[in-house]
Amino acid sequence: MVLPTPGINVQGGGVDVWSLINGAAAExxxxxxxxxxxxxxxxxxxxxPEFxxxxxKEALPVAAYNQYAPTKGRPELLNAVAKSYSPLFKRELDPNSELVITAGANEGMFSAFFAFLNQGDEVIVFEPFFDQYVPDIQMAGGKVVYVPIHPPKDAETRTSSAxxxxxxxxxxxxxxxxKTKMIVLNTPHNPIGKVLTVEExxxxxxxxxxxxxxxxxxEVYDRLFYSSEFPRIATLSPEIWDLTLTVGSAGKSFSATGWRVGWVIGPAPLxxxxxxxxxxxxxxxxxxxQIAVAKSLAIADETGYFQENINNFENKIKILTAAFDKLGLPYSIPEGGYFVLVNFSKVKIPxxxxxxxxxxxxxxxxxxxxxxxxxxxxxxxPPTEFTTPKTAPLLENWLRFAVCKDDSILEEAAEKLQGLKQYIQ
Known part of the structure; x- marks a missing residue:
């Protein structure tokens, strides 16, 4: 029996980085x-968090909360997002026309690509990139145009801000x-940890x-930034607001990536x-x-949860980076998000x-x-998974470490990593 040929949008690609690395870890x-x-x-x-x-738990037994939600989102969550984000966007967001709730942030981006891309439209993506951008754009008929984000000149010898x-x-x-139809930004950036400045x-x-x-x-990591403020491009001018779709994530904000609840904020016509x-x-x-996220946003804003979470993550970053300080391996100090890029150019593989x-x-x-x-x-x-071959040399000496783990796991990793001493040139 000859199996049907798959569509061009899902062909090829080989073994993805997650299968490869997780397989190696299991082995x-x-x-x-x-x-x-x-x-x-x-x-x-x-x-x-417990709240x-x-x-x-409170939402699950309610009959109405186990049925289809309105396609744009439950009014409870639309109103909660509007209330939480209006001060951050410096405008009164209309929950009925300037928001849509999506099945995670990724589906929100997928919807945005399908909403605006026609066959052959070009989309500018910065490298390194979140790996879902490229297939999402291509499935919508778009062509990806890559622009690299460059490491500082002394990145291989000195630790400095992302x-x-x-x-x-x-x-x-x-x-x-x-042909350029769209520019995709990611701030705080995965995997670099860079927060784009107002000037940029x-x-x-x-x-x-x-x-x-x-x-x-x-902006899925928007509730995890380590400087005094987090600039949002949508707030810079009315003209920029009119062209901007901002994507957010409850999963990243509440340590619940499996809930698959996100949102897109922007002007009503978009x-x-x-x-x-x-x-x-x-x-x-x-x-x-959705109901749980609506209540959680209100509680988080009332109790200062987001700042408390930032403080916790700053400590997690310190636990891990202290290991690299001892080893003398330079890294990029993240300004947001929960990843640390570490430079391994001094490490010699046997x-x-x-x-x-x-x-x-x-x-x-x-x-x-x-x-x-x-x-x-x-x-x-390995972060070159998130680049084109042309840009890969910029990142081939780096590794990305996630710190969204219990402190005990980070401490265990820090101890194991001291075994690198014998391999550092």
């Missing part, structure tokens, strides 16, 4: 008989063509206004079409989780260490990641 754990310490994928090792879990990674605005300007956002916004380009601002796409893609979003054929063909960061799993039992992610 290492089995062969050594010891569990690995997984700081790879950005899922939380702990439960949501969020309780809100979900905000020292920079955009070459000549490269960005040159990437714009008459203003330059991007001015280009978008000049060329009438939609801005899709992925949200209208995002909502239409959302209706056709999923129709509606998980109802009991010459007799054997890699399989697939890894042999990959950039050096894949080799580092596999070796680190097998040699020390610590899991990290």
């Amino acid at each position: 290492a754990s089995k062969s050594s008989g010891k569990p690995v310490t997984n700081l790879g994928q950005g899922f939380f090792s702990y439960a949501p 969020a879990s309780e809100a979900l 905000n020292n990674w920079y955009i070459d605005f000549d490269e960005l300007s040159n990437a714009i063509t008459p 956002l203003s330059k991007i916004g001015e280009l978008a206004v000049k060329h009438n380009i939609v801005i899709l601002s992925d 949200i209208h079409y995002v909502a239409k796409a959302n209706t056709r893609i999923v129709f509606s979003t998980n109802t009991p989780c 010459e007799d260490f054997e890699f399989d054929e697939l890894i042999q063909q990959k950039p050096r960061d894949f080799k580092l990641a596999i070796w680190l799993i097998k040699a020390l039992g610590v899991v990290a992610i």
